[in-house]
Amino acid sequence: AQKVTQAQTEISVVEKEDVTLDCVYETRDTTYYLFWYKQPPSGELVFLIRRNSFDEQNEISGRYSWNFQKSTSSFNFTITASQVVDSAVYFCALSELGKTSYDKVIFGPGTSLSVIP
């Protein structure tokens, strides 16, 4: 069965520190998508990245970077030089294609990040 685990419930860092948010997933499918979303205090969901299971290349976007390790079923997210505006809840998510053929996205429980000035 699909499952997404985010072991870190809450993280606090001081501004300008780097922080890594962990995500471990379970799936029996060979074809799937992984996502990260940000949910700021205002409550909306902000899409950050999508990665398909065939693309293990790490990605960098500004201060954000993602490390996809298929061997350990992990898709970790690092924020470099954190800023107060990064304070939010971050969700990792998984979408399998094999069984359902549609986007039934399974979300992790989220990691609440607080960046202290």
Place this chain on the structure above:
Amino acid sequence: NAGVMQNPRHLVRRRGQEARLRCSPMKGHSHVYWYRQLPEEGLKFMVYLQKENIIDESGMPKERFSAEFPKEGPSILRIQQVVRGDSAAYFCASSERQGGGNTEAFFGQGTRLTVV
């Protein structure tokens, strides 16, 4: 091109009343997904609809909840006889086709339901 529009953004209902949440998908999108986020939790899949069809409602509570996506107009998530435990944020997502991880960028801003 407007994104996925949900209204109202905030909804307060007394116990026993009905709640109607609306979701207008992005233009050209004919697939709609509803998710529920209980306080301090992640989002949970509720239902997947195409125009005039419910494809998967495996995440919907068996009673009091229903969803529709008519040929014309928005998708509606309807909760009858609301109880305090229904208080949550309800998110809608849309895609133009089935599968392929396409809903990732197209979530609405959510409707926050508070039952008093």
